[in-house]
Amino acid sequence: DADVTQTPRNRITKTGKRIMLECSQTKGHDRMYWYRQDPGLGLRLIYYSFDVKDINKGEISDGYSVSRQAQAKFSLSLESAIPNQTALYFCATSYRAADTQYFGPGTRLTVL
Amino acid sequence: AQSVAQPEDQVNVAEGNPLTVKCTYSVSGNPYLFWYVQYPNRGLQFLLKYITGDNLVKGSYGFEAEFNKSQTSFHLKKPSALVSDSALYFCAVRPPPTGRLYFGRGTQLTVWP
Numbered sequence: 001d002a003d004v005t006q007t008p009r010n011r012i013t014k015t016g017k018r019i020m021l022e023c024s025q026t027k028g029h030d031r032m033y034w035y036r037q038d039p040g041l042g043l044r045l046i047y048y049s050f051d052v053k054d055i056n057k058g059e060i061s062d063g064y065s066v067s068r069q070a071q072a073k074f075s076l077s078l079e080s081a082i083p084n085q086t087a088l089y090f091c092a093t094s095y096r097a098a099d100t101q102y103f104g105p106g107t108r109l110t111v112l
Numbered sequence: 113a114q115s116v117a118q119p120e121d122q123v124n125v126a127e128g129n130p131l132t133v134k135c136t137y138s139v140s141g142n143p144y145l146f147w148y149v150q151y152p153n154r155g156l157q158f159l160l161k162y163i164t165g166d167n168l169v170k171g172s173y174g175f176e177a178e179f180n181k182s183q184t185s186f187h188l189k190k191p192s193a194l195v196s197d198s199a200l201y202f203c204a205v206r207p208p209p210t211g212r213l214y215f216g217r218g219t220q221l222t223v224w225p
Contacts, residue, residue: 004155031211033213040121040217040218041217042116042202042215042216042217042218043156043202043213043215044215045212045213048211048212050211058212090155090156092156094211096211100146100158100161101158101213102158103148103155103156103157104155105154105155106154106155
């Protein structure tokens with residue numbers, strides 16, 4: 001969905017480095033999510049935010065942190081990257097809990 | 113625990129034949145059910161969803177899905193497959209009352225000419 005953008009699209013980094021992935025949306029949605037995709041495992045939820053003051057852990061939050069700088073921006077940080085964090089990362093947004101989630105194009109992260 | 117199963121890692125069909133991609137789930141309550149498609153090097157695109165009502169849901173690109181409450185299934189179908197339908201398909205469920213989605217592992221659909 002072009003209304004949900006992610007930067008960078010590709011990133012190669014080394015073990016121990018701090019990395020930030022950014023997500024912006026122009027859909028006016030209040031809810032934002034971060035997922036990671038690994039081959040054969042589907043998508044797993046890392047963190048989600050229902051508004052600027054509401055941040056919640058997902059099923060695989062260890063090693064990650066997030067920041068909701070504004071309604072339209074939701075960043076994911078890896079404080080000290082490790083190789084098993086190599087994956088495809090997706091941001092998603094929705095208007096309400098019952099609504100469809102719309103996904104960004106993804107960030108392919110490689111940790112050497 | 114909430115879980116979504118897509119029992120087939122791969123589905124292969126000939127163009128023009130009907131296709132079915134299977135999904136079963138185990139969640140509490142009456143969940144909302146979704147299908148997404150992912151083309152190579154792209155994000156996930158919404159295909160269709162079931163919330164309530166008619167068990168047959170119609171979505172984008174000629175796809176439809178059939179909800180079966182007794183079998184806790186939500187299979188994706190299309191009467192006549194196209195080569196351009198080749199992609200990775202994900203089933204997802206949202207148990208009430210949360211906004212969280214639980215995804216299956218995905219099924220790679222290949223439609224050959």
